Amino acid sequence: MNTLAETRLGRAAVRTICPYCGVGCGVLASPDGAGGAAIEGDEAHPSNFGRLCSKGSALGETLGLETRQLYPVVRGARATWDAALDHVASNIGRIIAEHGPDAVAFYLSGQLLTEDYYVANKLMKGFIGSANVDTNSRLCMSSSVAGHKRAFGSDTVPGCYEDLDEADLLVLTGSNAAWCHPVLFQRMAKAQERRGARLVTIDPRRTATSEAASLHLSVAPGRDGTLFSGLLVQLADRGHVDETFVNSHTEGFTEALARARQIAPTIAATAAAARLSERDVEEFFDLWISTERVVTLYSQGVNQSSQGADKVSAILNCHLAAGRIGREGMGPFSLTGQPNAMGGREVGGLANQLAAHMGFSPADIDRVRRFWNAPNMAVREGLKAVDLFEAIGRGEVKALWVIGTNPAVSLPDVNRVRAALGKLELFVVSENVRSNDTLRAGAHVILPAAAWGEKDGTVTNSERRISRQRPFLPLPGEARPDWWAVAQAARRLGFAGFEFNNVSEIFAEHAALSGFENDGARDFDISGLADLKPRDYDSLAPAQWPVRRGEASGRRRLFSDGLFYTASGKARFIPIDPPRLAEATSDRFPFLLNTGRLRDQWHTMTRTGLSPRLGGHSAEPCLSIHPDDAASAGLKDGHLARVASAEGAAIFRVQVTGTQQRGEVFAPIHWSHETSSDSCVGALVHRCVDPESGQPDAKATPVALAPVEMRRAGFVLARRRAALPAQSYWAWQAIEGGFTARVETDAPDEEWVDALRGLGPREASALSLRDTGQGVFRSGLIFNDRLVAASFLAAQTPPSDWTVLREAFADERLDPAARRSLLSGRRASGMPDEGPNVCACFGVARGRIEAAIEAGCNDVASIGKSLKAGSNCGSCIPELKRMLALRRPVMA
Structure with a gap:
């Protein structure tokens, strides 16, 4: 079987790697010739043997260009690549001349490829002369x-x-x-x-x-x-x-x-x-x-x-x-959180590391300096992520280049982070989306980056396995690889050593450095791959490191010989400090906030937030709370709560559940100011960090809770996302053809009319119906007989069945009867709403599963046989089991 591709339904299927977590699943992507691709798991990849989770299965739904940044921007105006890179290089050079190299910093991402990471790390630590290059893996691993x-x-x-x-x-x-x-x-x-x-x-x-x-x-x-x-x-x-x-x-x-x-x-x-x-x-x-x-x-x-x-x-x-x-x-x-968190560590992507798992000892500094022929080698550790952004806020770091991450959402105390970004003299963002919270924080230069499907290089998963992430789509517009943009800036700064023509040359240098003066003294060594020809690199099969020179393959397990990489060759037991919380609860902040991921979303949803399948299971940012705590705080299931810490505040939908311990609440990390009114959990998380690692404590922030009541509630549908009126709560989720948001609001009807008009073209016509006695307001925006936006607000919380809007949204053309149905709130089809998705892999809603159970499906296997639910990644199986347990007494 060809390593690079095989035939799937007459199309060439490219072997690549999923861009989500650190499992490193192999993917077969079959381009459709129209900018999309069919996605399957790669049965030959040893990480997943063909399985994909819900997020990986939905990758094909996230490949469009509607949200992409496709050209450079300088100070708000479109620019050429030459003009943008000249601006970046000249300002970095000026700031170094005026304030020294430590006034410059890079902030990178575990979603970069190893080759991107390597070039950025080489420029900062070897040539600019500062170790102020850190990564969002600081928040993760x-x-x-x-x-x-x-x-x-x-x-x-x-x-x-x-x-x-x-x-x-x-x-x-x-x-x-x-x-x-x-x-x-x-x-x-x-x-x-x-x-x-x-x-x-x-x-x-x-x-x-x-x-x-x-x-x-x-x-x-x-x-x-x-x-x-x-x-x-x-x-x-x-x-x-x-x-x-x-x-x-x-x-x-x-x-x-x-x-x-x-x-x-x-x-x-x-x-x-x-x-x-x-x-x-x-x-x-x-x-x-x-x-x-x-x-x-x-x-x-x-x-x-x-x-x-x-x-x-x-x-x-x-x-x-x-x-x-x-x-x-x-x-x-x-268990690594990001697809290339380990690859970033291999090239020294953390501020306290040098490349190839070397540190800042004099011997390591000298070794890397000689290998790179580096003129300005960094000689001490740089600022870790939280410290870095605090230094930006103090004005000590004056230039920042962010590549492939969204720190204005993901860092703790993001309000302070956003304020700090506004103080930079040079703020560069390499990004593949047109808009996110970090870009909105005032980026001076935006560089259009390659996205998954276009990127070419390697990643390393949680078991030290290096795999090729191969492109299967052409670079759109003026998008370019991140390594290319960094190398071009380096050359404009006058540095030699960045004349890379392709990723195989970068990988070869990275592999050679790993074996340079190593002789088994360092764990990371892939010098056995340093002499790969470009064709061999292209067809590189997944391999675990170390792969030392002269070895045909890597090693599955390390330390089986009892030898470790300490000075004595022995492993060290570490006495730990007595466990404690960084901050205790108090009368002012009586609850502990824990944060984390949802099943079907990823980081700040710039990718997964485009998939209708992935938005169907958990449509809103919810606050999970024990029933006793909800009662004492005056919170009701399904209503809104304001969560406040010493750092800031956010609003979430209350989810009362016995899975929470008393005194603790949980909120997801995924929503931002781009996708919600005020549900960014980073606004709450305190800045406490581990003194050894610099990793923030995102699991135990003291918070206070209070109910939020607004006069009306309802839904909005639109072809694109945008901010909705002030004095409102809203959170977007993807649906077929666009997005929907459940809303609660105190804003007057006029502001909703204006907001709705802003969601469509100027030529669109608006329909509206007011029932002041019932507090009902319905509106629609129609262009070329097609619904482009709609809203439904009522004085009382409306029923969850909003399918009348969804049906109209799916129609290619609204006839007069459909328009009347839209404003009346009556459904045209009469079909029942099936509720939220339980199985995201196959888009199976709760109602269909309940019907299958009533029809005789009595275990997960029979549900899978009937509906496919639970038969792929298995992440919905616990919920299927709960549904079976609830239905069995009824069936009896």
Whole structure:
């Protein structure tokens, strides 16, 4: 089979990689010749064997050019590439001359390709002479990096995905893998089904992942370290420390154990501190201690903490003590959040790293300087993300180039971030969309970037596997690869060493640097791929590093020989600090806010927000809260709540649920000021960071809650998104042909008429109907007999069946009867509304599933056979099981 392409329905299918999470799923993309493509999972790729999650399955719905930035912009005016790059280079040069290299910074993204990352890192650290280049991976995985480096002497993930197939116990802590890494979670589910593997979840919330677990521990926020400290003590007290391994291959065990005894001396003390029952803690300890093949997987619930590095160390300490590392079916495993977070770490994308997993030791600085022939090598660590934007706010950093990320949404305390961006003398954004919150914060220069489907290079997934992301669409308009734009700016600054003609040349240099003066002393080494010819690079098969020179393939597992990358060659146990929260609740802020992802959305929704399938499951930003807390705060299910912290405020739809612990609330990260009136969770998150990693604590911000009441509620539909009237709540979701928003408002009708007119062409005609007695206002905007926008507002909360608008929206032409139906609110078809999507992969709504259950489908398999729901990524299976459980008493 051809490595690059195969035939699918008569079309050439290009092998590439999904641009979402760190699983790194292989994708077959078959271009349709009209700017789109059919998307399938690649059965030959070892990361997913053909499976895709709901987001990956919907990639074809996000490929249009309607939202794309297709030409350079300088100070609000269209410009040529030459003019834009001249402006960037001349201003960077001026600022360096006036204020020094540390007045310049880059902020990058785990969605860049390795080659893009490499060129940007080389320019900043080797030629501009500053290490002020950080990445949004700082918000995602830097605590894991710090934990790895402290224990192993290197940022090394020891295991591989095959360990999930072979483990007898899978422990997921701070990870809702069923939603955030569903393809990997299905491998775990298969291990449960076929081999009887046990699954334990550790999470303050009951999530879709915990529903599949044999034991769920609703640990108190911030107490993961307590639990694993208690496990370390029990390993010692019960005689299950691997003395041979510890004595021969580690150091610092005595000190780490002594600290663990201070934190969690007994099961009872552990349970009390972690707010768990002694019985559950003892069961977990018994399972972990008695099961040789155990994999402990962790993600943002561990990393995004003011003690994230210590939490990682507590987990690693237990695996080192038991000698359960580097062997089949066992080990600690970091689940990476972004598609190329690991590739960025490989090239030194973090401000405290140099390329090829080197640091800022004198020897490493000199080695990289000589390899690059770098004239202005950075000699100290740069500013980490939160510190970087605070330095911008103080006026110390005067030039910023943002590439492929949206910090005005994703960073903590985003109101302060937006204000800081407005102080820059040079603010450059490389982006593939016309509008997002960061661009709206006042970008001086906008450079049109290549998007997924057009990008060419490599990414590295969570198991150290390097894969080719291949283009299958031409570059539209004037869009260019990010590496090209950076290299062009470097050449204008007068720097040699950026004469790259293609990505294979960049990869070759990156691979050669990894092996330069290495001789096995550093973990990251892909020098075996440094001599690839362009054709061989194009056809590169997925490979795990290290791939040292002379080796035909990489290694699945590391540390099986007991050798680590510390000075002594031994792994280090790390004594952790007593677990604590960065900020405690108070009378003013009595609740703790936890944040995270939804099943079908990604980051700030610049891509997934375009897919109707993905908007159907969770259409609004919701605040999950325990029933008792809702009652005490005066909140009602389905109504609005204002959430306030010391940093800012936001509004969410209330979702009362028993999955939340008392005193804690949860809100999703995805909505921005681009997609909602005021539901950006970054406005709430405090600026507390882990002192070792610099990673923000996004899981435990103290907040206050209050109900929000507005006079009217309703819906809006439009062909495009735009801001709606002030004094309103709204949040957009994609539907077929455009977008819809559920709204609540105190704004007068006149403002809604003006807002509706702004959603269509000037020549459009408006229809409206007012019933002042009932407080009803309906309006529509029609152009060429087609509905381009519509709204429905009522004094009372309207019914959820808004399909009368959706039907009219789908019609190519509105006849007089359809217009009357639109304004009357009566449906033309009489068909019932089927409700929200449950299965996003196949677009199966709740109503269809309920009907199938009533017709006799009595398990997930029969639903899948009838409707396909649950038969792809499996992330909807927990919800299908809940629906089955609710319907069974009725059927009986």
